[in-house]
Amino acid sequence: xxxxxxxxxxxxxxxxxxxxxxxxxxxxxxxxxxxxxxxxxxxxxxxxxxxxxxxxxxxxxxxxxxxxxxxxxxxxxxxxxxxxxxxxxxxxxxxxxxxxxxxxxxxxxxxxxxxxxxxxxxxxxxxxxxxxxxxxxxxxxxxxxxxxxxxxxxxxxxxxxxxxxxxxxxxxxxxxxxxxxxxxxxxxxxxxxxxxxxxxxxxxxxxxxxxxxxxxxxxxxxxxxxxxxxxxxxxxxxxxxxxxxxxxxxxxxxxxxxxxxxxxxxxxxxxxxxxxxxxxxxxxxxxxxxxxxxxxxxxxxxxxxxxxxxxxxxxxxxxxxxxxxxxxxxxxxxxxxxxxxxxxxxxxxxxxxxxxxxxxxxxxxxxxxxxx
Amino acid sequence: xxxxxxxxxxxxxxxxxxxxxxxxxxxxxxxxxxxxxxxxxxxxxxxxxxxxxxxxxxxxxxxxxxxxxxxxxxxxxxxxxxxxxxxxxxxxxxxxxxxxxxxxxxxxxxxxxxxxxxxxxxxxxxxxxxxxxxxxxxxxxxxxxxxxxxxxxxxxxxxxxxxxxxxxxxxxxxxxxxxxxxxxxxxxxxxxxxxxxxxxxxxxxxxxxxxxxxxxxxxxxxxxxxxxxxxxxxxxxxxxxxxxxxxxxxxxxxxxxxxxxxxxxxxxxxxxxxxxxxxxxxxxxxxxxxxxxxxxxxxxxxxxxxxxxxx
Numbered sequence: 243x244x245x246x247x248x249x250x251x252x253x254x255x256x257x258x259x260x261x262x263x264x265x266x267x268x269x270x271x272x273x274x275x276x277x278x279x280x281x282x283x284x285x286x287x288x289x290x291x292x293x294x295x296x297x298x299x300x301x302x303x304x305x306x307x308x309x310x311x312x313x314x315x316x317x318x319x320x321x322x323x324x325x326x327x328x329x330x331x332x333x334x335x336x337x338x339x340x341x342x343x344x345x346x347x348x349x350x351x352x353x354x355x356x357x358x359x360x361x362x363x364x365x366x367x368x369x370x371x372x373x374x375x376x377x378x379x380x381x382x383x384x385x386x387x388x389x390x391x392x393x394x395x396x397x398x399x400x401x402x403x404x405x406x407x408x409x410x411x412x413x414x415x416x417x418x419x420x421x422x423x424x425x426x427x428x429x430x431x432x433x434x435x436x437x438x439x440x441x442x443x444x445x446x447x448x449x450x451x452x453x454x455x456x457x458x459x460x461x462x463x464x465x466x467x468x469x470x471x472x473x474x475x476x477x478x479x480x481x482x483x484x485x486x487x488x489x490x491x492x493x494x495x496x497x498x499x500x501x502x503x504x505x506x507x508x509x510x511x512x513x514x515x516x517x518x519x520x521x522x523x524x525x526x527x528x529x530x531x532x533x534x535x536x537x538x539x540x541x542x543x544x545x546x547x548x549x550x551x552x553x554x555x556x557x558x559x560x561x562x563x564x565x566x567x568x569x570x571x572x573x574x575x576x577x578x579x580x581x582x583x584x585x586x587x588x589x590x591x592x593x594x595x596x597x598x599x600x601x602x603x604x605x606x607x608x609x610x611x612x613x614x
Numbered sequence: 615x616x617x618x619x620x621x622x623x624x625x626x627x628x629x630x631x632x633x634x635x636x637x638x639x640x641x642x643x644x645x646x647x648x649x650x651x652x653x654x655x656x657x658x659x660x661x662x663x664x665x666x667x668x669x670x671x672x673x674x675x676x677x678x679x680x681x682x683x684x685x686x687x688x689x690x691x692x693x694x695x696x697x698x699x700x701x702x703x704x705x706x707x708x709x710x711x712x713x714x715x716x717x718x719x720x721x722x723x724x725x726x727x728x729x730x731x732x733x734x735x736x737x738x739x740x741x742x743x744x745x746x747x748x749x750x751x752x753x754x755x756x757x758x759x760x761x762x763x764x765x766x767x768x769x770x771x772x773x774x775x776x777x778x779x780x781x782x783x784x785x786x787x788x789x790x791x792x793x794x795x796x797x798x799x800x801x802x803x804x805x806x807x808x809x810x811x812x813x814x815x816x817x818x819x820x821x822x823x824x825x826x827x828x829x830x831x832x833x834x835x836x837x838x839x840x841x842x843x844x845x846x847x848x849x850x851x852x853x854x855x856x857x858x859x860x861x862x863x864x865x866x867x868x869x870x871x872x873x874x875x876x877x878x879x880x881x882x883x884x885x886x887x888x889x890x891x892x893x894x895x896x897x898x899x900x901x902x903x904x905x906x907x908x909x910x911x912x913x914x915x916x917x918x919x920x921x922x923x924x925x
Contacts, residue, residue, distance in 0.1 A: 247716050254704045450700035454761065457664045458717035459689035612667055 244460040245468040252472025265480045266487065269431040273488050276427060277420030280549075293364045296327035296336055299348035306379070310348055313375050322371065344368045352376070417495065417579065422550060424494030425574050428484055429567055430547040432510045433538045435477050439518030440534050442469050443614045452614045462608055470515060470601075477511050478504070497578030506577065506586050509593035510570045520600030523607040541565045566592065615642045617677060617769050617800040618663065624671035625658050625824075632658045634824040635672065640769075640817075645791065645801045647815030649808075649915060655824035656804055657697070660771050663802070664694045677768060690718060693767035693799075697774040699754050701746050701761060707733060708742040711760050718765035732764035735793070737786060752783025759790060763799075770794060771802045776810065788814060808912045818911070822919045835914045841883070842867070842917055844907040845890065847876040850900040859897070863889045868916045877907070879917055 297314070300307045314324040325342075327333040333345035337356050343364045347354040353376050357365040417425070446452040446469075455465050482504055488494040496503050517537065522530040542548065544558070545567025551559055562568050573589030576582040608614070618640040625633040633655045640646045650656040661667040663674055665685050674681045674688075681688035701710050711729040720728055733739050736756035746754055755775060762770060772791065776784045791814055795801055805811055811818060812832060819829040828835055849855070855876070857869045865884025870877045880886060894901060907913075 244717055247713070251702070251705070251713055254702065254709070258704060449702065450696055450698040451702060453666060453694065453696045453698075454700045454714055455717070456666050457689060457692065457694045458714065459686045459719070460717055 244458075244464045245471060248455075248465060248468025249472035249475065252469060253476055262480075266483055269427050269484045270487050270491075272427040272431070273420070273424050273484075273494065274492060276423035276548075277418075277492065277494070280419045280423070291364060293322045293367060294342045295322065295324050295368055296333040296342050296345045297324050297348060298327055298330065298333065298346075300350075305383075306348065306350055309375075309379055309382070313371075317371055322368065346372060417575065420488075420492050421495040421578075424485075424488040424492070424496065425571055425578075426545075426547045428481060428488070428507065429510060429545070429570050429574070430542050431484070432477075432481060432507060432570075433514050433541060433567060435473075435511060435514040436518035436521075436534050436538060437531065439473060439515040440522040440530050442473060442519065443522070446614060456613060462614065463605070465614065466605070466608060470519070473515055474508070474511060477515070478508050481507050481511060495578060497581075499577065499581075502577055502583070502586065503574060506570060506573055506590055509590040509597075510566075512597045513566060513593040516597040516600035516604075519604045523604040526607075541567045544568065546571050566596070569593075615677075616640065616675070617642050617644075618802075619675040619678075620659075620663070620672070621675075622672035623659065623662065623669065623674060625655075625662060625667065626670045632824050633662070636821070636824065636826055637672075638819060638826060638829070640800060640802065642800055643795070643798070644817055645795050645803055645815045647811040647818035648802060648804045648821060649811060649818060649911070650804075650821035651919065654821045654919075656821050657773065658824075659821070660694075660773055660802065660804070663769075664692055664771060665689055690765070691768040693762035693765065693770045695759050695762045695770065695772040695775050697777065699758050701754065701757055703745065703747045706743050706745055707738050707749075707757050707760070710746070710757060711764050714761045715764035720765060728764045728766070732760040735763065736760040736790065750780075750783070752779040752786070755779050755783060755787060756790075759787065763794065766799075768798075768800060769802065770799050773804050774806065775803075776805065776807065808910070808915070812911050820915060820918055827918050828914070832911065835911065836909050839879075839909050839914055839917050841881060842909060842913065843880050843882045844909050844913050845878045845880060845887070846905045846907045847878070847890075847894070847901060848903045849874045849876060849894075850902055852876070852899070854898060855894075856897055859893055860890065863893060866890070868913075868920075870912075870916060874902075877913070879913055 299310045317324060327336070327345060330345075330347065333342075333347075334356055336342040337345050337358050340358060342358075344355055344357040346356075346368075353372055355369065355372055357369060443452070446455060456462070485496055485500070485503065485507070489496050518534055521534045521537070524530075525533060542565075544551070544562040545565035546562065547567060551562045551568070569589040569592050573586035576585040616639050618638070620636060620638040623633055623636045623638075624631070636655075636659060638659075648656045648659070658667065662669050663676075663681070665681060665688060669682065676684075676688045676691060679687055702713070705713065708729055711732050712725055715725055715728055715732070730739065730742070733742050736759050738753065738756055738760060741749065741753065746757060749757065759772075759775060775791075776787050779787075788810060791801060791803065803811065803815060815832075817829070817831055818835060819826045820835070821827070828838060852871055852874045855871065857871065860866055860869045860878065863886050865881040865886045866878060867881065868877075868879035870879075878890060880890075891901070
């Protein structure tokens with residue numbers, strides 16, 4: 243009963259309007275800023291600017307001139323403008339000045355293309371088009387050598403300008419930037435709970451209320467457990483609020499099973515609390531805060547809080563496997579996007595396991611200590 | 615009936631002996647003054663009685679029960695008013711009192727009525743729903759007391775309850791202590807203000823280096839130094855006074871200066887008044903008045919410990 247009394251007392255801090263604003267605004271703003279700033283990094287498509295290409299090609303009624311003419315008409319219908327140049331020098335200068343994406347010389351001997359590396363996507367599109375034209379023209383020329391065989395038009399023209407088409411079978415849903423950072427920033431903020439947890443007894447000492455608590459006919463364990471329970475409930479409530487705000491204000495995808503998401507986050511809150519408390523009891527000094535902060539920064543860096551980490555076999559991705567944040571983030575991503583409970587369950591078990599271990603260390607230190 | 619019985623109490627912090635085989639008895643209905651300079655060991659004694667510190671040796675009995683074996687019983691019957699304010703700024707006055715009283719097992723209507731009673735006793739009823747951050751220093755001190763008495767403890771420990779407050783609040787608190795005592799609580803009172811102790815306490819113990827060096831009523835303590843005389847000399851200005859020279863005069867035991875008033879404790883048998891006056895005049899001091907004072911607790915303390923209570 244006294245444990246609950248102390249736990250409920252911890253809620254008194256939630257009456258502080260400034261504190262509530264800080265607790266909610268910080269993660270919500272981070273989600274918004276990161277989700278907006280990194281939108282392009284998470285998009286499957288990219289916006290392409292105007293594509294203009296200078297060319298030099300033979301005039302007249304030759305097969306090449308005819309095929310090229312049809313090709314550039316088709317290309318223009320697809321948004322790529324080919325303009326006849328006035329010599330190689332001017333053409334290359336136009337490309338250097340970024341007025342044109344590329345310059346191409348068309349001769350019977352082949353195509354010679356000068357592209358601008360700084361227009362990466364546009365340059366790639368032009369190269370793809372030219373390669374398609376060259377292949378087709380070469381095929382038509384080979385076929386023309388044998389008049390008895392089937393004839394292939396050098397460039398058929400008309401509809402059917404889908405030069406490359408990719409179809410994925412059962413493509414998995416991928417998080418957008420706002421979805422990813424809703425998860426990453428929420429779990430990052432949860433880790434920061436460790437800092438305040440490290441001060442949970444120190445605050446009672448500073449206010450001298452530790453004396454009153456210890457003088458009351460309740461056990462140290464009641465005080466300890468009550469404070470942890472109170473902080474767990476208060477922080478869970480604020481994190482649920484952050485999830486709901488990001489979901490309904492920014493449209494972040496938290497999946498269909500919100501209760502499971504809350505459960506995973508609650509176990510992470512328990513882990514963060516235990517980390518802060520465990521370190522503060524192990525070090526018993528002001529260094530505890532600095533150590534906790536360093537741990538948070540490292541698990542955040544390797545946990546994918548600031549950028550998505552690919553499993554590419556680099557040392558960074560190998561180290562990232564051991565970040566507690568990564569476990570929780572992966573668990574949530576699998577839960578939301580694959581409806582898979584397995585990774586989330588493992589994350590919860592690891593969070594709970596470490597919580598028990600760290601709290602056991604703190605309890606052992608508490609029993610030996612005079613006072614809290 | 616003995617409310618508190620301390621036998622051979624010892625507390626060590628490493629090699630340092632903070633309390634050294636201290637024995638003490640406090641009877642029901644007493645206001646017991648515990649005097650000692652900073653570091654003398656009185657807070658350590660109080661903390662052991664309140665079960666805040668573990669005992670290294672000896673034992674403490676509250677109402678006849680060993681507190682090491684009956685810790686819950688002992689804690690339930692003790693109310694502590696810590697020297698530093700021990701209240702939550704983010705809870706109202708009433709919530710503070712109810713929270714702490716609740717830890718003593720009070721529930722429901724009883725909890726509410728006891729909390730209101732404690733607030734009324736400390737004159738904070740009209741501030742029950744206000745947050746302590748809006749309180750004056752005196753009001754916070756009163757709330758500090760209210761949090762300690764709502765569960766009606768048999769023994770109340772007050773550690774410097776009037777530090778840093780205005781005279782009006784101080785008088786209020788001193789009257790509250792008397793009232794609590796009249797209502798049946800036994801009180802342990804520590805203070806740096808000797809006049810408070812003289813006014814309130816029925817018995818006093820002087821503690822120094824972890825030991826009780828004197829114990830008794832005010833009259834009994836003053837009787838310890840009947841072989842002392844206390845000479846009070848008011849100077850026009852004490853600038854340039856060399857107390858060390860006065861201490862070297864035969865028979866002089868203590869020299870204390872407060873403002874321009876010089877208090878000299880001397881052996882009653884030694885006739886050294888003319889030597890004292892000569893030394894003062896030689897130092898260029900101008901004497902405004904002079905009197906032979908009755909020994910007070912300050913003199914007693916100074917004589918027994920060799921230092922002022924505020925050292």
